[in-house]
Amino acid sequence: MEIKIKNLTKIYKNIKVLDNVSLEIHNGVFGLLGENGAGKTTLMEIISTLLPFDDGEIEVAGLNVKKEPLKVCEILGYLPQKFDFFPKVTLEESFDYLCKLKGMNNSESRKQEINLRLQEVGLLSEQKKYIQELSGGMKQRFGIAQALIGNPKIILIDEPTVGLDPHERISFRNLITRISRDKIILLSTHIVQDIASTCKNLMVLQKGKVNYFGSTIDLINKVRGKVWLYNILDDEIPHVDLFVSLQDKGSSIEIRYIADNPLQGSISTEPTLEDAYIYINRKELTV
Amino acid sequence: MRELPFLINFELKRLIKSRAISVFLILIMLVLPIIMNNLDTQETIIEKWYGTLQLQMVFLLILIPSMVSYVWKGYLQSFERAVILLKLTNRAMYIVGKIVAVLLFVSVYLFFFYVIFFIFYANKIPISILLITLFQVFLSIFYSITFSFFISFYLKRTVYLHILLIVYLVFSIYLNSPYFSIWFNPDYLQHQMTDLLFNVKRGIFLSIGILFMFGNVLLFKRRVNDK
Numbered sequence: 001m002e003i004k005i006k007n008l009t010k011i012y013k014n015i016k017v018l019d020n021v022s023l024e025i026h027n028g029v030f031g032l033l034g035e036n037g038a039g040k041t042t043l044m045e046i047i048s049t050l051l052p053f054d055d056g057e058i059e060v061a062g063l064n065v066k067k068e069p070l071k072v073c074e075i076l077g078y079l080p081q082k083f084d085f086f087p088k089v090t091l092e093e094s095f096d097y098l099c100k101l102k103g104m105n106n107s108e109s110r111k112q113e114i115n116l117r118l119q120e121v122g123l124l125s126e127q128k129k130y131i132q133e134l135s136g137g138m139k140q141r142f143g144i145a146q147a148l149i150g151n152p153k154i155i156l157i158d159e160p161t162v163g164l165d166p167h168e169r170i171s172f173r174n175l176i177t178r179i180s181r182d183k184i185i186l187l188s189t190h191i192v193q194d195i196a197s198t199c200k201n202l203m204v205l206q207k208g209k210v211n212y213f214g215s216t217i218d219l220i221n222k223v224r225g226k227v228w229l230y231n232i233l234d235d236e237i238p239h240v241d242l243f244v245s246l247q248d249k250g251s252s253i254e255i256r257y258i259a260d261n262p263l264q265g266s267i268s269t270e271p272t273l274e275d276a277y278i279y280i281n282r283k284e285l286t287v
Numbered sequence: 288m289r290e291l292p293f294l295i296n297f298e299l300k301r302l303i304k305s306r307a308i309s310v311f312l313i314l315i316m317l318v319l320p321i322i323m324n325n326l327d328t329q330e331t332i333i334e335k336w337y338g339t340l341q342l343q344m345v346f347l348l349i350l351i352p353s354m355v356s357y358v359w360k361g362y363l364q365s366f367e368r369a370v371i372l373l374k375l376t377n378r379a380m381y382i383v384g385k386i387v388a389v390l391l392f393v394s395v396y397l398f399f400f401y402v403i404f405f406i407f408y409a410n411k412i413p414i415s416i417l418l419i420t421l422f423q424v425f426l427s428i429f430y431s432i433t434f435s436f437f438i439s440f441y442l443k444r445t446v447y448l449h450i451l452l453i454v455y456l457v458f459s460i461y462l463n464s465p466y467f468s469i470w471f472n473p474d475y476l477q478h479q480m481t482d483l484l485f486n487v488k489r490g491i492f493l494s495i496g497i498l499f500m501f502g503n504v505l506l507f508k509r510r511v512n513d514k
């Protein structure tokens with residue numbers, strides 16, 4: 001099963017917010033990395049049939065998004081950015097409602113689905129609570145549970161870890177990995193660590209254009225041998241090609257940077273996805 | 288289409304849970320008539336009823352924008368798009384469900400009020416007058432609801448919707464135009480309601496309400512497509 005996107009273009013008021021985007025997504029967790037306004041949400045809404053587009057073709061599991069939108073919706077679950085729900089509605093009530101909308105007419109099978117999904121995300125004991133009473137992490141887990149109704153083959157998840165504390169963030173990542181078997185999960189984020197720990201393949205979007213599309217490892221390998229650490233003793237920061245970070249080491253300050261020709265005295269270090277992300281985004285900016 | 292009953296049901300439940308709206312409705316439908324009935328005046332039953340009805344309608348029509356904006360903010364929240372619309376076979380039913388829910392919600396209150404009313408005054412008010420009046424009441428409510436939904440697409444804040452509806456209501460009562468008024472002077476209504484021409488004109492008014500309904504569906508579809 002796959003999602004195939006060919007030369008997709010979306011225009012808002014004469015601005016191409018998606019510009020000739022092409023990619024293929026297969027089973028597993030696929031990362032969609034990009035800064036604010038890169039076009040991540042727009043791409044997800046187009047895949048989910050919610051937004052029309054101006055040019056290109058999209059196939060979801062062999063279905064044409066323009067010609068068979070209803071069939072696409074049937075096999076799709078979506079956790080939107082800034083997920084929330086109506087006030088004064090309990091998890092159970094809202095879940096029951098969503099199951100009905102999904103076409104589950106039998107109240108017994110709805111009950112089973114509610115139990116199954118809430119169990120899956122560890123919220124079974126909270127089902128009588130209002131959604132507003134949940135913590136950020138619980139709310140997101142509820143969002144995943146609703147996206148799982150009817151066991152869809154494709155799940156779109158838009159910036160799910162924004163606002164979560166580190167503990168919640170890690171347990172959310174684990175949840176995504178756990179449900180990803182036999183499914184396509186499209187995970188959008190601007191947090192590099194989310195992708196690094198969950199996605200084998202990814203796409204980097206920058207201002208509507210595909211900046212990178214391929215495996216996470218290949219992306220990291222692009223900067224292998226180019227990431228350096230350099231210690232400075234005074235406040236004077238030397239000029240480097242591409243600065244990554246500064247770290248206070250007590251008696252000195254360590255700078256991390258990317259360069260083909262390092263400063264004398266630099267130590268080579270293992271690259272991370274973050275280094276690679278900064279590297280390719282910068283390259284695009286200076287072209 | 289299959290999802291319409293579920294959509295209506297859910298919005299109705301939400302309206303029922305809103306305490307402020309229920310309190311106001313009970314005040315309008317129960318407390319107000321009891322007070323009016325106990326005022327010691329020399330009026331006939333019909334006159335008393337019309338006086339009460341006038342107040343009820345004014346308050347009810349002013350409350351309608353609150354109910355409308357309780358179920359519909361005027362725009363789609365991100366979860367409504369991604370979580371609810373994706374599950375529907377006809378997305379326009381989402382707004383239709385909300386409109387019908389508000390209409391049903393008010394109608395249920397009205398229904399119970401008039402059942403009690405009828406039990407008390409069945410022999411004192413001609414049934415034809417009661418039914419024709421009720422039809423006008425229903426027409427007003429239907430129109431105000433579809434109108435409020437329509438305006439909500441353009442106005443960002445509920446307060447503006449309230450102000451607009453109050454202004455409209457004042458003009459309505461002042462002008463007494465069958466084509467356009469959402470509500471009338473009780474005297475005017477009493478004199479006109481058996482007039483054929485008046486009822487034809489009210490038919491046109493009803494059509495405008497139905498047009499607003501279609502307008503809402505159209506605007507909603509457009510909103511879905513450009514976020």
Ligand SMILES: Nc1ncnc2c1ncn2[C@@H]1O[C@H](COP(=O)(O)OP(=O)(O)OP(=O)(O)O)[C@@H](O)[C@H]1O
Pocket residue numbers: 012013017034035036037038039040041042043081190513514
């Ligand atoms: N309804 C709209 N009208 C006009 N422009 C829009 C509209 N929606 C989005 N855009 C523009 O499209 C671009 C992409 O927006 P999008 O929401 O897809 O970005 P994103 O990558 O999801 O960003 P974020 O990380 O902030 O969620 C932005 O420049 C945005 O301003």
Ligand SMILES: [Mg+2]
Pocket residue numbers: 040041042081158159
């Ligand atoms: Mg976004």
